[in-house]
Amino acid sequence: MFGKALKVALVVLIISLLGIIIYATVVFNRPELMPPGPYHPRALVSEWQGYSVHPWVKIDPTKQYTLRIWGTRWPMFRDGYGYDDLVEEVIDEFQAGYPNVDVEYVLLPLDEVGKAMAEAVENSTPPNICIALFDPSLVESGLVVPINMFICDEPRVDIKATPATDFELSSLQAVSADNRLWAWPSWIAVKAWAGNAAILREAGIDVERVMLYGWSYEDILTMVATLRAREAGVPEQYMTYGLVLDTTATHVLDTLMEATGRGLVLSEDGDLMWQGEAIKSSLSFLEDVKAIKGFPEPVHMMTERMLELFWTGRAAVIGPVGPGFLRHVRERQDRITGSGVFSGKETVEPVLLPVPHPTGGMGSRCITVHAAAIFTCPGKGGADTAYLAVRLAEALARKEALWLAGELPVVPARTEDRQHGFEPVTVPDGASRRFLLGAAASGRMYRNLSSEMKEKERILREQEISPMMNLFWRGTLNPDEFERRLFESASHATKNQ
Amino acid sequence: MCSRILWSAIVFLTILVVTALNLPLVVSTVTFPGSVEANPGNYQITVPKCECSSAYRSLYLTHPHLRGYDVAELQERLLSLGFFRGKVDGVFGVSTDTAVREFQKAVSMEPTGLVTDSIWLRMATGPSRTLPAIAELPPGERRITVDVNRLVLTLYVEDEVIKKYPIAIGKWRTPTPIGEFVIISKDYAPGGAFGTRWMGLNVPWGGYGIHGTNKPWSIGSAASAGCIRMFNEDVEELFELVTVKTQVEIIGEEPGGDITRALKIGDMGHDVQVLQLYLRRGAFDAGPLDGRFGARVEAAVREMQKLYGLSPTGRVGVNELYVLGLR
Numbered sequence: 134m135f136g137k138a139l140k141v142a143l144v145v146l147i148i149s150l151l152g153i154i155i156y157a158t159v160v161f162n163r164p165e166l167m168p169p170g171p172y173h174p175r176a177l178v179s180e181w182q183g184y185s186v187h188p189w190v191k192i193d194p195t196k197q198y199t200l201r202i203w204g205t206r207w208p209m210f211r212d213g214y215g216y217d218d219l220v221e222e223v224i225d226e227f228q229a230g231y232p233n234v235d236v237e238y239v240l241l242p243l244d245e246v247g248k249a250m251a252e253a254v255e256n257s258t259p260p261n262i263c264i265a266l267f268d269p270s271l272v273e274s275g276l277v278v279p280i281n282m283f284i285c286d287e288p289r290v291d292i293k294a295t296p297a298t299d300f301e302l303s304s305l306q307a308v309s310a311d312n313r314l315w316a317w318p319s320w321i322a323v324k325a326w327a328g329n330a331a332i333l334r335e336a337g338i339d340v341e342r343v344m345l346y347g348w349s350y351e352d353i354l355t356m357v358a359t360l361r362a363r364e365a366g367v368p369e370q371y372m373t374y375g376l377v378l379d380t381t382a383t384h385v386l387d388t389l390m391e392a393t394g395r396g397l398v399l400s401e402d403g404d405l406m407w408q409g410e411a412i413k414s415s416l417s418f419l420e421d422v423k424a425i426k427g428f429p430e431p432v433h434m435m436t437e438r439m440l441e442l443f444w445t446g447r448a449a450v451i452g453p454v455g456p457g458f459l460r461h462v463r464e465r466q467d468r469i470t471g472s473g474v475f476s477g478k479e480t481v482e483p484v485l486l487p488v489p490h491p492t493g494g495m496g497s498r499c500i501t502v503h504a505a506a507i508f509t510c511p512g513k514g515g516a517d518t519a520y521l522a523v524r525l526a527e528a529l530a531r532k533e534a535l536w537l538a539g540e541l542p543v544v545p546a547r548t549e550d551r552q553h554g555f556e557p558v559t560v561p562d563g564a565s566r567r568f569l570l571g572a573a574a575s576g577r578m579y580r581n582l583s584s585e586m587k588e589k590e591r592i593l594r595e596q597e598i599s600p601m602m603n604l605f606w607r608g609t610l611n612p613d614e615f616e617r618r619l620f621e622s623a624s625h626a627t628k629n630q
Numbered sequence: 631m632c633s634r635i636l637w638s639a640i641v642f643l644t645i646l647v648v649t650a651l652n653l654p655l656v657v658s659t660v661t662f663p664g665s666v667e668a669n670p671g672n673y674q675i676t677v678p679k680c681e682c683s684s685a686y687r688s689l690y691l692t693h694p695h696l697r698g699y700d701v702a703e704l705q706e707r708l709l710s711l712g713f714f715r716g717k718v719d720g721v722f723g724v725s726t727d728t729a730v731r732e733f734q735k736a737v738s739m740e741p742t743g744l745v746t747d748s749i750w751l752r753m754a755t756g757p758s759r760t761l762p763a764i765a766e767l768p769p770g771e772r773r774i775t776v777d778v779n780r781l782v783l784t785l786y787v788e789d790e791v792i793k794k795y796p797i798a799i800g801k802w803r804t805p806t807p808i809g810e811f812v813i814i815s816k817d818y819a820p821g822g823a824f825g826t827r828w829m830g831l832n833v834p835w836g837g838y839g840i841h842g843t844n845k846p847w848s849i850g851s852a853a854s855a856g857c858i859r860m861f862n863e864d865v866e867e868l869f870e871l872v873t874v875k876t877q878v879e880i881i882g883e884e885p886g887g888d889i890t891r892a893l894k895i896g897d898m899g900h901d902v903q904v905l906q907l908y909l910r911r912g913a914f915d916a917g918p919l920d921g922r923f924g925a926r927v928e929a930a931v932r933e934m935q936k937l938y939g940l941s942p943t944g945r946v947g948v949n950e951l952y953v954l955g956l957r
Contacts, residue, residue, distance in 0.1 A: 215913075242933055243937060436941065437947050440948065440949045441952065444952060457937045457938035457939040458938065461953050
């Protein structure tokens with residue numbers, strides 16, 4: 134009797150298990166057959182893979198949620214419409230779908246979001262969403278939410294997931310670490326120099342070719358020498374200079390080293406990347422330009438005259454420049470054409486130019502990627518709150534890119550958005566536009582992955598490299614001595630860790 | 631008997647002498663009707679330091695004759711009152727002296743021919759002005775706008791207009807400063823050219839303020855040395871309604887001019903106002919157009935520098951002037 138009962142129970146158990154397995158398999162392949170929840174097969178698999186936030190998180194419609202956003206207070210308005218209006222619109226659209234979600238936002242001044250986020254993460258009090266220059270070193274805190282489950286290889290009908298092919302590959306690479314994606318890419322900014330195409334052509338430079346394929350130190354030295362020969366006998370106050378660069382801190386050296394593929398001073402293991410021929414060749418190039426009087430005197434103060442020399446047609450190349458430079462070009466053009474202001478008799482054709490690379494080598498393009506990262510706050514909300522934050526962050530990242538591309542020459546990370554928001558009016562000519570798109574596609578972002586290395590690099594730059602660059606511009610430190618002192622400083626810093 | 635009379639005389643004379651010596655002191659402590667009230671509050675009674683503190687001198691017939699715009703103003707006023715029949719030439723001659731004496735007789739004053747503050751006040755026979763009473767003000771921030779084109783001072787609470795007052799502003803050679811300032815002092819003015827009240831403004835390049843007047847007929851014209859003049863009854867009313875730190879926006883022609891020097895925190899002047907205006911046009915929050923390069927202006931400059939890729943030094947040089955459109 135007992136044995137029979139046991140057999141019946143065993144059969145029932147086996148049939149039940151088979152049923153569950155079949156059901157789970159069907160639902161796994163057709164996830165829309167089962168509503169979201171913690172026991173959804175996809176949810177269980179995601180959890181097992183280490184993703185607690187995924188599209189099958191269940192949202193309780195009776196629960197009140199609150200999300201906090203931190204962003205940048207962009208000081209740009211058009212017809213009274215500013216960035217805060219954009220954020221309000223995104224929030225309103227989001228709340229139409231989720232009326233039980235309150236959203237608060239704080240806009241911080243330019244360039245201060247990164248520092249504020251680092252402090253917030255250290256204190257375990259980050260906002261739910263932060264949209265800023267992506268900082269991979271925050272990942273090690275464990276508070277950043279990976280969004281892999283929301284990005285798919287091909288379009289899906291069962292869940293709202295974005296195909297990876299919608300994004301520029303370089304933008305996904307910028308937000309990747311340990312095979313995970315840690316933020317929604319929003320927009321890409323390209324680091325570049327700028328030039329006066331009119332002067333460059335006179336000096337024998339094929340400007341369009343340079344914008345497509347880059348140029349070397351030798352190309353620039355030849356251009357500077359040509360200009361010097363043309364300007365022989367011209368008084369200093371009327372002379373045209375080959376290069377007028379920003380001598381502040383390490384700006385110029387940063388761009389030159391990034392073009393050699395060494396954007397970071399220290400590797401993740403603490404090894405000095407700026408050493409040997411890599412740095413000596415860049416500094417020697419600058420020294421050679423100085424030797425043939427390609428810079429205005431005094432060299433260490435040429436920054437203060439950068440725009441004046443450019444707009445009076447006396448600078449062939451200036452740099453480095455950011456997206457704000459082309460905005461300035463456009464505004465200046467608007468002022469000249471709109472108010473009838475005389476633009477001057479000099480011909481200035483602003484173009485964006487790649488950073489030069491060492492002769493005989495290949496140049497590397499450098500980009501920065503702004504993205505919307507999602508954070509979990511210990512003790513404040515669980516996977517459901519994070520899910521809502523992921524959805525809101527995606528919408529905000531996309532809208533910000535579209536709006537900003539109308540104000541600055543930045544490239545939306547989503548390739549299809551370039552048709553809508555990337556207005557040609559923000560870029561003065563088609564060649565510069567092609568340059569920007571090409572650089573955004575092939576560029577690389579250099580960021581420290583760990584906060585420890587990030588801090589070491591910051592100290593090295595501020596306390597060693599920046600003062601040495603000041604001495605270099607003043608002519609009291611040569612490239613060999615520079616390289617030797619930097620090596621000693623880095624070794625000393627590494628030993629003290 | 632004599633000694634008694636003698637002692638009485640000595641005492642009487644002593645009292646008489648002592649009283650005579652102290653009489654000016656006694657008189658000065660008595661308040662007469664019509665004079666400025668004793669200070670009821672904690673306001674410090676000081677002589678306002680104002681650009682329009684040029685002395686209103688006493689005028690009288692002398693040789694050589696006194697000359698000046700104040701004499702011309704006196705002649706115009708007496709002409710409008712019907713006492714002066716000569717030519718308005720700014721020369722205090724016999725005809726002017728005669729007119730002054732006739733006026734003094736007409737208002738029951740001693741016909742001395744001497745023109746002092748009291749004469750100016752008595753000549754103020756403007757139309758009787760019945761001021762509509764201000765009901766209790768609604769809650770909110772109070773601020774003042776001075777329109778130098780329309781010669782009107784407006785009191786606001788938040789965005790609601792509470793009252794408008796007619797004013798006089800600076801002459802062409804001594805214009806009223808344009809910009810955004812605050813009231814930094816409030817005083818009971820000692821009368822005369824400043825009227826009965828004084829409210830000082832934080833204009834960095836001079837001592838300007840809002841005050842009353844002893845020339846109420848000048849209200850509605852450009853007559854002062856830069857200050858904002860009001861009828862005494864108006865400034866007395868406004869005095870009670872605003873406090874120190876009340877914002878005063880003086881609107882008119884926008885600050886203009888070139889910036890010819892490098893600017894940094896601590897600098898002051900018209901060129902700083904121009905910088906503030908252009909920063910504001912660029913959507914950077916530079917605070918009020920008060921001509922002071924403070925922390926707020928420095929923060930706005932840094933924000934502008936970061937946006938346009940310049941080094942965030944907080945100082946304004948040639949690069950920044952190009953970006954702002956000043957070059």
